[in-house]
Amino acid sequence: MWQIQNPNTPTGQLILWMIVLGAFIMIMGLVPLLHALPPRGRRAIIVIITFITGLFFAIEFFLPINKEQKNFLTDAIQPAQQAVQVITALALALGTYGLVRLHLRNVVQQRAQWGYSLVLLISFVMMATFSITNTLSEQGLVEKTPLLEQGFKLLFDYTLVQLDAAMFSLIAFYIFSAAYRAFRIRSVEAGILMFTAIVVMIGVVPLGATISPYLPGVANWILTSLNAPVQRAIEFGVGIGGLAMAIRLWLSLERGVT
Amino acid sequence: METLWLSGLAQYQHAADNWFAAILIAVIATTVLVSIAIARSGASLYIRRIPGLDAIDEAIGRSTEMGRPVTMIPGMTAFGVVAVQALTIFKYITKQIARFATPMRLLTGDATVYAVAQEAIQDAYNEAGRPDLYDPDAIRFLSDRQFAFASGVAGLIQRERVAANFMFGEFFAESLIFAETGNIVGAIQVAGTISFTQVPFFVAACDYTIIGDEFYATSAYLSREPVLLGSLVGQDIAKLLFVLIAITGAVLTSIFGADAPVVKLLGQPGGWDAFFGGGQ
């Protein structure tokens, strides 16, 4: 029922195109209808959608299972994950869309420093082209030409990767200068924190073992016996807080956000 | 099953793998929902005043003496639960400094937070009875790029030699740049964050740091929002329940051994199979 018989024939392809087009028109056509609802009705629909999607995963988890470790919803997990992947991808692409939209506007309206926006857009378009064709070529869907291979290597391995690595290595410099200029032992708390940090910093590196064979053991004891229960207490706090927030969001109780 | 447990392999696919977890979830969920319902019905729930609030008040007091501006930084916090709660705290600070007409700056790296912050700060001045003090230019969206934002904040803190610096929300690696610059100009700094990896930097560089759940408690205390208050009370009960289970369980383990049926009931896979039927 959910599958047409001969998808790879010309007729099959035509039917599928019609369905996709029809679906698009239908879903978009719903927007004005939804918009005609009063604010209360709109909120009700959002609340219902949130509740039902949550309910699906909740029931699948809570219901008893059979010998194959399944209940009646377990087989629906696979299509559900497919849907979530696609929707999440669209959500991720939304950030990219917003970025491009902003800088396109900067360029068109020639706002201050629009030259940098142009740089951004040009590198975006180039990289997008190479990235998509490269990924397609790996799957054998387009031909892998030397130009494509070299271009992608240059843009990815020798530009993007380098810029990314360089950008985040800056923080090391900042930490060093902050350590010198701002890290003050002004209280018992800061003292305990700094002391632990220093023992860990020296104890875990080979230098510590060279200084004294006991240092690594001390550092490890701090990490496993004193640090672990602290982290577990934090975990419990986060877990309980997370459960409370999951319930608040699932039942749409949270104000000011949704 | 026991051998699996002893080797620590215990990721669950369904509640049936460990009914204790399902029972615990049900209890905590009910507690939270009941507390929220109580809070909504108008009963006043108690939340203690955390020491961090005193630190905030003290910083406000000292900054008003100096007459230099106060900065409030929600950082790169994206719009959501955390940002809304950070703004609650900033509203409180603004109301306090409005009485002395101390100037303020709010610097954000998120466009949506920027829009909401403008509204919130204007509200704060109105509620303080000083709508004339509201300056839209005091709330600034500097950049959504991490280091561009950080250097913008650092520049402003140094130029205006701020008296107090409040950082609330979610922070990433840029946190130490803020804290360092604030420290150099001698500002009194109070930070509050749920990002545990950044807390150490704040503890080392700020006068007081509000940590983890304390952040939510601060905003619930200040906003008196029933859902937040109720949820916080419910979470407290759950935490005490965890403490109780941990201690009782450890005592039972000491008496009967880790494989005793009564200890198994407290979360060992298959511990409840005799009652509900198990996963396998």
Added chain:
Amino acid sequence: MQTRGPSIWERMLSIDRRILYLLLFANIVLFLLLPIRMRAAVSPPVQKFYDEIEKLQPGDLVMISSNWSASTLAENQPQLEAVIRHLMRKKAKFTLISVEAQSRDISYRLASRLTPEGGYEYGRDWAHFGFVTNLIVSIKGMVNNLPDTIKKDVRGTPVSELPLLKGITSLRQYKMIIDVTPSATVPFWISYAPKETKILYCPTSVMAAEAYTFLDSGQIKGMITGAKGAQEYEQLLGIVGLGTRFVNAISFSHVLIILFIFLGNLALFMNRRQMRQEG
């Protein structure tokens, strides 16, 4: 009134940050070039990691979740390299998956470069499942129906046709999951992976302290902490990799930082005392 130049402590406190930056840079260059090799005391989490992989039988399946991008390359690349080399020694087969877009290509290229060393062939001994946007539902899907969830690998082959996944229908048939990551992905594996698989963890150092609670409870069976942990692992494997090359510079950058935290506090203290004495 007599004017006095700034004291040494005042000058120390107002030192230009760029001098500090240069100092750090020079320190690292110096100790990177230093030819001595210090032996590490292998920490228990790394030893456990090693022992777990040693227990693998030839042909056992391992899932490597590689979620790092170039920004944490210095920490995660030595880890992934050491782990793949060890797996190849044990003749264990592995598949990769990434929830980070960049890592899809970085880890695929890295594995393609390393695998010929062990005579590994794509499809027969290893495969890459590509990029997914939501790891949680991917894991849940793979537990229930792996071929339908992944559908195709990076080369466009349906995974049910890959020789190394012959007869594999679920993640439950894997022996082990190894998460190489700079972000909070290991809780996803801990929460949603099947109980039949062991979880090993290669975080950046930033996230290592938080993981000790999982090590204590056995939810994670072993951990390699950043580049430093990779050095210990390389020592166990008897190879010289990036971790070994980095570790002197790591040690002495720590010394530099501790020294300057001390100096900063001292300068502040002395400066205050001087000001008090001068009224």
Added chain:
Amino acid sequence: MDLQQFLPLSLDRINVWIGVLCTLAIYSLLYRENPLYRFFEHMYIGLAAGYSLGPLGVDILYRYWITPIWVQGQWAWAFLVPFGMYLYFIYSERYGWVSRLVIGALVGTSAGLFFQEFASRYVVQLHSTLSRPLWMSSANPEADLFGVITNWVFIIILVSVLVYFTFSYPQKGVVKNVATAGRWFLMIGLGAIFGNTVMARMALLIGRIYYLLSDWLMIRI
């Protein structure tokens, strides 16, 4: 060092030189903010955004949406992407609220999935905490003195930190002392995070300098 091999005369060397140029341009920020840094920063953002379209388009959209419809004929998927496109109404002032239908679905999904996370992630840790013997007895033959003391330390620290994070009752007397101890214990955990964070950041810088020395200056390390 052979100058012929060092200079950007071959394709491989040109690539390396470009990588070095990128690194140094970013590092110029350390001296001061400048146009070169800005140029490369914008290039970086553009490249990163552009790159993500490959994996998103092929690994997700092609694998999970296009193939199922056009190759396998599962027509019902056709409705998925248009529904997801509702997200893009977020920039519309008039229809902006429509995007919250999709956001609601995503929020509901993560909320519904959290129950399993709570069970496998947190309850397991709870059980691991409570199965620690607090004294030596025949019930726990493998417990030794050191292990028992460690267990006491573990539970005391855990409980005091948890007590520190409770808010709904006045903390006075013993409870206040426990909570204060909790905050101090917390500092041990934070100190461990701090030390490890410093190590991580240093490693990243070391990795970069290693690249400059070994790949660019061709020094064997």
